[in-house]
Amino acid sequence: VQLVESGGGSVQAEGSLRLSCVGSGITYRGPCMGWFRQAPGKEREGIAGISIGGGSKSYDQRMGGRFTISQDRAKNTLYLQMTDLKPEDTAIYYCAAGRASNCYSGSWWQPRIYPYWGQGTQVTVS
Numbered sequence: 001v002q003l004v005e006s007g008g009g010s011v012q013a014e015g016s017l018r019l020s021c022v023g024s025g026i027t028y029r030g031p032c033m034g035w036f037r038q039a040p041g042k043e044r045e046g047i048a049g050i051s052i053g054g055g056s057k058s059y060d061q062r063m064g065g066r067f068t069i070s071q072d073r074a075k076n077t078l079y080l081q082m083t084d085l086k087p088e089d090t091a092i093y094y095c096a097a098g099r100a101s102n103c104y105s106g107s108w109w110q111p112r113i114y115p116y117w118g119q120g121t122q123v124t125v126s
Contacts, residue, residue, distance in 0.1 A: 001025040001116040003095050008121030009047035015085050021095030021118055030047040032102035035080045036111055049108025058108050084123045092120040
């Protein structure tokens with residue numbers, strides 16, 4: 001399994017970015033995929049999850065509705081559209097893939113249940 005994130009960078013506050021995650025080799029049927037982030041000195045936290053098979057989406061409400069997860073199945077690509085970015089959004093952003101049950105059980109936000117991770121992409125907001 002390979003997950004490759006891209007789209008990170010430096011942006012000013014109130015700006016926007018769209019992150020991409022291209023996946024390959026995932027054998028789970030209709031996997032649950034998530035976006036996570038980790039700031040220096042903090043634990044990895046879940047941002048959003050999506051059921052690739054069913055299309056249902058879940059979000060951490062603390063993000064205030066500023067982030068949107070989506071997918072393009074034809075391109076095997078997961079996206080995270082981020083708007084109204086704040087300095088506290090500065091972190092390394094990761095995508096992850098796991099079993100479909102991660103989404104159905106409501107556990108999508110728990111990093112420990114995902115076996116596959118990308119290398120991360122840095123987002124810096126100033």
